[in-house]
Amino acid sequence: METLRLMVVDDEPGMRAGVIRALHDYTVTLSDVNGHVGFELDAASTGEDAIEKIRTSPPDILLLDHKLPGMSGLEVLEAVARDWPQMLTVMITAYATLETAIAATKRGAYDFLAKPFTPDELKSTIRKAASRQILARQARRLAQEKRQVRFQFISMLAHELKSPLSAIEGYLQIIRDKSAGSDPAAYAHMLDRSIVRSRQMRKLVNDLLDMTRIESGQMSRELVDLDLRDAVKAAIETIAPAAAEKNLAVELDAPQPAMLNADRREIDMLLNNLLSNAVKYNRPGGRVRVVLRADGGGVTIEVSDTGIGMSADEVSRLFSDFYRARNAKTRDILGSGLGLSIVRKLALLYAGDVTVRSEPDKGSTFAVVLKQ
Amino acid sequence: MARILLIDDDVDLIEGYQLVLSHRGHEVQAAYSADEARRVLRSGTPDVVVLDVMMESQTAGFELAREIHALCPALPILMTSGVHQAAGVPFRFEPDADWLPVAKFLDKPVLPDALAEEIERTVGKK
Structure with a gap:
């Protein structure tokens, strides 16, 4: 259950007591957010008292009498709208004149309650304000979660870029200072590795751009009827040199x-x-096998390997951004950790999905379903 | 000459350190994961350990530091990390006998020469 803080500000003790009596057991059920809301109640008898209390713990809803001794209701309203813009103020007006309503709305009042009012009228007004506050609260939470996700993504991205940078910087320093002795082969190796790691960074940046483009919907798409066999053949050609290097049959x-x-x-x-x-x-010396099948409304692409495979735990985290299986077998394999995120996002564009079957030391099979 | 165990999951970082440290006359062993480090430590105790915080998990290094400290309380641990930057949290690590039993905390990137000097200082103190 969510709780909202509500403060009634009225110089009449009977009014304060009446509001508290009407609301202290009151619960609002909000079907659209699937929750209940209860109230934590407080009261103040003057505008000055109210402001002081608001300063220490601002309520979510302020039930504010228009006519107060000393600081007037409108003055309180103005201060609240300026300093606590998230608070909703319901003005209690003795005479619901149009001028008061306009003046109060201009100063940021959310709603009105004309004196005298029944407990039901009070509840109905509070219900409206409460559901609005709860929706606003949820929107803020969502925005916060989004910021958190973005922050985590960027932190991981930074880490993934800094690792190769540190490695390259280390090698460059050694090369500059000749601090690894006089064997030229050692230096040639460091240069080679620096190039490999630079390429890894470039790949990461490119993958990141691809992924962002897919997510943003900014990629201009040209949908045509394709025989995916052509695309697969081209992809096999692209990968052929790397496959040949490992003596793989494709x-x-x-x-x-x-x-x-x-x-x-x-x-x-x-x-x-x-x-x-x-x-x-x-x-x-292993094997890569691509199986392509058209069925009903779509195409299934299966890519199997005879590689290191994955544990169930590794499979469960496989599609997370930047996830890379880290163990002795993957130590020398470079990757951005974004490849499978990209595959999944692309499959989703085609109302499809990616599934994986894997067995450690036997290999993995990725099946992508793409629909029309 | 010091016997050094380097623990980090980046092969190139380790290789750079290894080249410089060996050239300076040290004996270097490498471990690329916490598990590998445990295995290496079972076969003998080095003079100093260089340990990265983030390996298999974000905090694998912390756990390993505590384990190493429990096994060999006198073995100095130099811990390297970019974690305080990665987490975006402006905290400073302070070595702490129980929670973080390390001799020194080094912010990444730690260049090979700087690491070598730090190691030699640490071993010299012993």
Whole structure:
């Protein structure tokens, strides 16, 4: 149950007591946010007293008498609207004249309650203010969560960029100061590794741009009827040098045309990510197998490898941004940790999804379903 | 000459450190995960350990530091980390006998020469 703080400000003790009596057991049920709201009640007899109390603990809803001794209701309203803009003020007016209403609305009043009012009228007004405050509270929470997610993403991104930078910086310092002895091969190796790590950073930046573009919907899409067999063949050609280096056999099983109305660049991106994983995480002399099947309203692409495979725990975290299986077997494998996030986001564009079956030391199979 | 155990999951960072430290006459062993470090430590105690905070998990290094300290209380640990920047939290680590039993905290990036000097200072003090 959520709790909202409510303060009634009125110089008549009977009015303060009446409001508190009417609301102290009152619970608002909000169907649209699926929750109940109770109230924590407080009262003040003058505007000055109210401001002082608000300063120490501001309520969510202020039930404010228009006519107060000393500081007037409108003056309190003005101060509240200026300093506590999230608070909702319901003005209690003895004479519900149009002028008072206009003056109060101009100063930021949310609603009015004309004296004398019944407990039901009070409850109905409070209910309205409460549901608005709860919705605002939830919107703030959501915004906070979004900021948190974004912050985490950027922190991880920074970490992923700083690791190769540190490695490169270390190597460069050694090369500059010749602090690793006189063997030229050692220095050549450090230069080679610096280039590899720079490429890794470039890949990360490119993946990041791809991912952001997909998410933002800013990617201009050109949907045409494609036979995915062509795209798969092209992706296999792209990966061929890396596969040859590891002495991998790459097989394609696609007996029938696999037609899909799709954007070729998106399909290439998806296939390149899947195939490059199948090569990277494979064992030397292993096999990569691509199976393409058209069925009913879509196409299924399966990419299997005979590589290191994954534990159930690793599989469960696989699609998180920047997740990379970290163990002795993956130590020398470079990646951005964004490839599978990209694959999943692309599959979602085609109302599809990605699933994975994996067994440690046997290999993994990624199945992507794309629909029309 | 000091016997040094380097623990970090970045192969290149370790390699750079290793090259410089070996050239300066030290004996260097490397471990790329907390588990590997545990195995290496079972076969003998080095003179100093260099340990990264973030490896398999964000705090694997902390846990390992406490374990190492419990096993060999006299073994100095130099802990490297970019964690306070990564977390965006402006706290400073202070070595603490129980919670963070390390000799010194080094902010990443720690360049190879700077690490070598830090190690030599630490071992010299012993």
